[in-house]
Amino acid sequence: MSDLAELWKKLSGAKYPDECKSLLKQCLTQELFDQLKDKKTSLNGTLADCIRSGAKNLDSGVGLYACDPEAYTTFKPLFDAVIKMYHKVDTINHPKPDFGDISKLDFGDIDPSGEMIVSTRVRVGRSHDGYSFPPCSNKEARIDMLKKTEEACATLPGELAGKMYRLEGMSKTDEQQLIDDHFLFKNDDRMLGDAGGYADWPIGRGIFHNPKKTFLVWVNEEDHLRFISMQMGGNLGEVYKRLVNGIQELEKKLTFAKKDGYGYLTFCPTNLGTTCRASVHIKIPKLSKLPEFKEFCEKLNLQPRGIHGEHTESVGGVFDISNKRRLGLTEYEAIQEMRKG
Template sequence: MNLEHFLKSEAPGWMDGKGLDGDIVLSTRIRLARNLDGYRFPLSFSEQEAKQVDEVVTQALLNINKDKRIFSHFTIQEMPALQRQVLVEKHLISPLLAKKEKHASVLLSEDETMSVMVNEEDHLRIQCILPGLQLSETYTLANQLDGQLEKHLPYAFNESFGYLTSCPTNVGTGLRASVMMHLPALTMSKQIKAVTQMLARFGMVVRGIYGEGSENIGNIYQISNQVTLGKSEEEIIEDLQNVVVQIIQNERGARQSLLKNSRIVLEDRFNRSLGTLRYARIMTSEEAASCLSNVRLGVDLGIIKDVPLNILNECMILIQPGFVQQYAGTTLQPTERDIFRAKLLREKLNLNSQNSLEKGEERYDV
C-alpha cells in the first residue's frame, strides 16, 4: 500500500460514528510502549542504532504478517513535512514522531486501525484505534499484536518493574488507554472543569484532540490513564471504562437539560453554525471546529436532520491545516488556508452547485 492511500481526505474507519455510544465517544485508542533489550533507548542512541532497531522491528512485523500483508512501512525522514502533518491529523502517528530527526518509521495497517511507531520516545509504540467505546476490544487487538512481536523481539523487561520505558510514567504495563469524546453540553454548561478535577482523583487526565500538550478543539477531549505501574492492564481498562460511562451519562444529562431549558437558543446556535459552514468565505480552524461541534450536537439531538454524520466526520479531518494544504496541492499561508478551508466546507455541506454565487469559483486570492 503506498503512502497516498493514507493521505486521502476520507475519515478513517475509527471515525465512522457506528461504535457504541458513537454520538459522544468518537474513538477508543490503546497504545503500548515497548523497548528492545540490548539497545540504548531512543533518547540516547545513535543514528546507526536507530536504523538497526527499525530493521529488526520491521522485519519481525512483516514476517508475522507476510501472508496477509496487512502493514505498510514508511520512513519518517523520507516524508515531506506536510505529509507528516497529515498523518498526525489522522492520528496515525504522534506529533513527536513527526518531528524526529534521527531515523524513525511507522508501519500502518490498510484500514488505519493499527499502527506501529518505531523510534518515537520508545523503540515501539503499538497503537490500535476503534470507533466508539470499545476498550476491551481495542486492547485485545493491540495485545495480540504485542504478543506476536514479543515472540520475535527481545523486549526490555524487569520482573519487579515490568516493561522498561524511556519515561518513568510509562514503566510497568506501558499501557495508555484513551477515549476521544465529544462533550459540548458539559462544556457549554461549564461542568467540564469539575469533570477534569474528578478524573485527576482517579489517576486519569484530560487532554486535547492530539494528546499530551494539545488543546481542546471543537469540544473534543481525550480521557486517558496516567498510572501504568502497580495496576494490571485489565484494572486500567476497567477503571477507565467506569469513568467514561459516568461521563457519558453526565453529558447526556447536560444535553437534555439544555434542550429542555434553552431549546430556542440551541436551535438558533446550531442553525447559525450550519449557515456559517455552508456560506462563509473565510474560516479559521478554530471557528470551523466550533461550528462543526454545534452542528454535530444538533444532529445528535435531532434538531438538524439533513447533515449525514459521515460528512461531519470527514469535515473534522478536512479542516486541519495539513489536510487543507494537502487538498490544495500546495503550501498555503494562514489566510489562504482559511479561504480554502471555507471552500472545502461549502463543497461538503452546501451542495454549492445550487447556489449561483458559488458557481464557477476557481480563484482563492486574498
C-alpha cells in the same frame, strides 16, 4: 565529568520552586549526586545522560530520562524517588504482565448508541532489550532497531498485516497522507530533543500501519516502540483485543526490556509499568465546563486532555479521557479503570 558538573551547577543553583520545581530538582540532593556521579551502566550510560534535559530545561515537570534499561538499577536511588513521587506509590512493586483472557472480555462497545464517543485508542510503549535509550543511542543502533522491527512487522498475520513507512527518504505523497491521518510524529519537543530524542533525525524512524489504519507501530519516536490500536466509535473490546494480539505476535520475534517490580522499561519513568494508555475522544461539553471537572476525573484515576495531546485545548466539547495510572496494576486493570471511569 565537566559536562555533569555544569549540568549539576545549573540544576542545583536554581531556586525551588520559583526557578525550578521538577521532580528531578526535588529528588536529586547533593548527597545523592555525590553517590551517583561516577557510576556507569554497562552501555556507558552516565548520570549526565539522565539529567541533561532536566538541567537544561528548568521548566520540566519531571526532568529525568533513563539513559538505557540499566539506568533503573545503576541510578536506582534517584529513579526510585522520582517514580514514587510521580506515580504516587510508597513502594515499587509492579505485578507481572496480565492482559486478561481476551476471548472472555466482559466489555465490548462502551457506547452502543454512538452519541458520545468519537474514537477509541489503546497504546503501549516497548523498548528493545540490550539497546540504549535516546540519550546514549546512535545512528547504527537506531537503524538496527528499525530493521529488526520492520522484519518482525512483516510477519504479522491477518488484519494486523501492513507496511512500514521509513521517515528517511519518504515520498511527499506518503508524508502528506500520514500527516492527514495524524500518524506522523514530529521532532518539535525541546525537552525530548535535549535528551537525545531527535539525534540523527529522521534516520532510524518509521511508522507501520495496516490498510484499515487500526494498528500502528511507531519506531524510535520517543520510546523505541509504540504499539497503537485504534478505531472510530466506542468498541473498546475490539481495540483492546487487536492490541493484545499485535503485542503477542511481535513478542515472538522481538525481546523487550523489563525489570521485576518495575514492569516494562521506558525512556521516561512516567510511562514504565504497564506503559498502557487507553483513551476515548468523548463529547462532554456540559460536564467539562463544571468547575470540579478535573477533580472529578482525578478521583476516578482519569486524565483529561485536549484531543491533540497533552497541554492542548478541547475542541467543540470533545475531550481525550484516559487512564492515569501506569504502575502498580495489570494491563487488564488499567483498561478496566478507564472503562469504568
